[in-house]
Amino acid sequence: MPYVKIEVTREGVTREQKQQLIKGITDLITSTLNKDPHLTHVVIQEIHLDDWGYAGEQVSVLREKGITAEKK
Structure with a gap:
């Protein structure tokens, strides 16, 4: 029984x-x-943006700053 979990913001x-x-x-x-x-x-x-972190910060905060994964 294959099980695949996809997590997205x-x-x-x-x-x-x-x-x-x-x-x-x-x-x-x-x-x-x-x-x-x-x-x-x-x-x-x-996943809510507050609950997803990247580079030590919440994605919601990074988005507010105009920072994306591509810009880092």
Whole structure:
């Protein structure tokens, strides 16, 4: 039973985008590992920006400063 957990920051990921992720990951595991898609579980967890840290700071604070991972 494959289990995949995707964590993203809570920034407006749409229902359709989540469905694309779930379908794409399931298809990849099915074709690569020959696993039954009915036994494949994909969980998407959205994390509030205050609860995600990067380079020693909360992402919410970095965004307020106009800093992104690409700019560091």
